[in-house]
Amino acid sequence: MRVPESISRLIIQEQLHRIGPVGLAAAAVAVLAAGVALAGVLPQWQALRELRATEADASAQVERVKRGELKIAVKPEQQALDSLRQQLPGQPEASELIERLYQLASAERINLARGEYALGVDPKTQLARYQIVLPVRGSYPQIRSFLRGLLGQLPTLVLEDLELQRKRIGDSELNGRLRMTLYLSRS
Numbered sequence: 001m002r003v004p005e006s007i008s009r010l011i012i013q014e015q016l017h018r019i020g021p022v023g024l025a026a027a028a029v030a031v032l033a034a035g036v037a038l039a040g041v042l043p044q045w046q047a048l049r050e051l052r053a054t055e056a057d058a059s060a061q062v063e064r065v066k067r068g069e070l071k072i073a074v075k076p077e078q079q080a081l082d083s084l085r086q087q088l089p090g091q092p093e094a095s096e097l098i099e100r101l102y103q104l105a106s107a108e109r110i111n112l113a114r115g116e117y118a119l120g121v122d123p124k125t126q127l128a129r130y131q132i133v134l135p136v137r138g139s140y141p142q143i144r145s146f147l148r149g150l151l152g153q154l155p156t157l158v159l160e161d162l163e164l165q166r167k168r169i170g171d172s173e174l175n176g177r178l179r180m181t182l183y184l185s186r187s
Helices: 005-067 076-087 091-107 140-153
Strands: 116-121 128-139 157-165 173-184
Touching: 091 128, 091 140, 091 173, 128 140, 140 157, 140 173
Parallel strands: none
Antiparallel strands: 116 128, 128 173, 157 173
């Protein structure tokens, strides 16, 4: 048996009249809240579930790395820097290298006055950096030969600045200042 459409409308109108305007407003708010929950909260809840799954995967990979089952890929730049660190003399060898510098000067009969030395760390590479400023006195061929020997025997030494001057035009002896940096590994 089928209920006529006009009767079902009457039943609906009677129910709406019995609920009243406050009930209708409450029902509308409930429908609106359900819509907000579906539109706003549900995607956030799904994103949270995905983040938790990603966190679990990351934790599992960290454990695999700790156990040695998984190797971390090293960037080529980092490999090159690590290789350089292994080839550099260690920081404890600095005094021996400075002594070699003075031996080279002595072999060329160059006078090295007392210099300034500062040990620091390069912020980009984390390499030890021994900055050296030395007053130097000798003939041009002597100084040039000294510098060639320095750069040949101390490949981690960088000549940053060289100032040379003569007191008079006819003088064969030059006075100068060398600014160099000696790079060392921090081991």
